Amino acid sequence: MSYLKPKVVTIGGQPLKDGGTVNRVTFGGDSPITIQTMWKESILPVLDSEDFLFDILRRINELQSLGCDVLRFAVPDMESATALNKIAERTTMPLVADIHFDYRLALACLDGSVAKIRINPGNIGSKENVKKVVDKCREKGVAIRIGVNTGSLPKELYSKINSGELTRAQALLQTAEKEIAYFKELNFDQVLVSMKSSDVQETIDANEAFAREFDYPLHIGVTEAGPLIGGLVKSTLAFSYLLKEHIGSTVRVSLSNTPINEIIAGKEILRECGFRSGGVRIVSCPRCGRVGFDVHGFVERWQNELLSINKNITVAVMGCIVNGPGEGKHADLGICGAANSVLIFKHGEIVHRITNNDLKILSQTADRLFREELNSL
Ligand code: SF4
Incomplete structure (x- = not known):
């Protein structure tokens, strides 16, 4: 045609x-x-x-x-x-x-x-x-x-x-x-x-x-x-x-x-469809019973900010260690749950392991360290 x-x-x-x-x-x-x-x-x-x-x-x-x-x-x-x-x-x-x-x-x-x-x-x-x-x-x-x-x-x-x-x-x-x-x-x-x-x-x-x-x-x-x-x-x-x-x-x-x-x-x-490139690509898991990290809450909090950043990177947000480290390896920056901890990956390497029984403090610390690593990319 x-x-x-x-x-x-x-x-x-x-x-x-x-x-x-x-x-x-x-x-x-x-x-x-x-x-x-x-x-x-x-x-x-x-x-x-x-x-x-x-x-x-x-x-x-x-x-x-x-x-x-x-x-x-x-x-x-x-x-x-x-x-x-x-x-x-x-x-x-x-x-x-x-x-x-x-x-x-x-x-x-x-x-x-x-x-x-x-x-x-x-x-x-x-x-x-x-x-x-x-x-x-x-x-x-x-x-x-x-x-x-x-x-x-x-x-x-x-x-x-x-x-x-x-x-x-x-x-x-x-x-x-x-x-x-x-x-x-x-x-x-x-x-x-x-x-x-x-x-x-x-x-x-x-x-x-x-x-x-x-x-x-x-x-x-x-x-x-x-x-x-x-x-x-x-x-x-x-x-x-x-x-x-x-x-x-x-x-x-x-x-x-x-x-x-x-x-x-x-x-x-x-x-x-292949008509735009660049910007932040977010890979995130749907969450299931293995989840050790509030994936949905994190994506909700970060989505608009990530999509506004003029960096050509992939960010992985994963609920647990089944797929988290795997996706993290391919991403420039990744965050995933691991039992009672949250891991932050950078180019496939674990750069932070955050553990805290207070979920609010855990989430705030994860956000802060994630931001520091994001800014450094
Ligand atoms: S990464 Fe873990 S929590 Fe997320 S869907 Fe896969 S198995 Fe479930």
């Missing part, structure tokens, strides 16, 4: 209030596949509270250090546009304004430092309004994503789907084609496209069909994928299939869960 190589679309570079610019991110061509997520709360409190703004900026930094390349915010009203502009002028993270129906919200966001707009020309009314948004995007160097979902297809297509005339994947493609036509008419090509379904096969079919016909970079994702486990399974299935076909320039794992977990999931999928 042959697919078109996606053309290059670049976002970012907008000036920031305190100096510097928004990070540049390139989609398509030979660019690395990027990871994105979406903010899951209202941002309106930033209008009245500097503390709230600082807290959002801190959380954006956390997402950035975990590997988030692009972050999207819903902009349902003018106040949200003002709030988003306030955030956008203080972070190097490229921000996307997600807009439906009202082109004026897009124009308001374009007055700030947003890097991308997600809007569907078909739902913002007249061609003149679409032109106003496109003209301003062109002037500000901002790209647009067309986002088509099976949950919001044009009414006439639902009847064709119900009568069996069209599959839902075909309906997604037809809708995307129609939306693209608005931009073609205006000679605007800084466009990305997403076609999402909550069904894995529909998502695959729509994206494959698109990639055969168009060279716009694809933002891939399974929409409304579900809670953590179900959503992960669906996204992994769809992404691993599409990415192996070299379809998809940017990914979003949609979960009824935190943005942090969406980023970690995206990063792990890309890594296991």
Whole structure:
């Protein structure tokens, strides 16, 4: 099957209030596949509270250090546009304004430092309004994503789907084609496209069909994928299939869960599919009745910090000596339970044996020594 190589679309570079610019991110061509997520709360409190703004900026930094390349915010009203502009002028993270129906919200966001707009020309009314948004995007160097979902297809297509005339994947493609036509008419090509379904096969079919016909970079994702486990399974299935076909320039794992977990999931999928390397690889055991060390608690405490570290290493966290020392040998740093002790390995050698009857002290000492060894790598 042959697919078109996606053309290059670049976002970012907008000036920031305190100096510097928004990070540049390139989609398509030979660019690395990027990871994105979406903010899951209202941002309106930033209008009245500097503390709230600082807290959002801190959380954006956390997402950035975990590997988030692009972050999207819903902009349902003018106040949200003002709030988003306030955030956008203080972070190097490229921000996307997600807009439906009202082109004026897009124009308001374009007055700030947003890097991308997600809007569907078909739902913002007249061609003149679409032109106003496109003209301003062109002037500000901002790209647009067309986002088509099976949950919001044009009414006439639902009847064709119900009568069996069209599959839902075909309906997604037809809708995307129609939306693209608005931009073609205006000679605007800084466009990305997403076609999402909550069904894995529909998502695959729509994206494959698109990639055969168009060279716009694809933002891939399974929409409304579900809670953590179900959503992960669906996204992994769809992404691993599409990415192996070299379809998809940017990914979003949609979960009824935190943005942090969406980023970690995206990063792990890309890594296991061979599209990301480097960073900390965590190997940890599932735990069983032989366990002599709180593997789950340790992983829970350390996961986000480890995944934020810019070191190309493997860390093994094992419950007991059955597999612990074995995995520890292959890891740069390992920790495992051994009867009443905890062992820390470095490049296969035991560097600490910690014993204490007080489990709290045992855990605190293990954390401290683990950190010292981690820092020394
Ligand atoms: S490493 Fe030990 S505790 Fe963990 S699953 Fe294997 S046998 Fe069980």
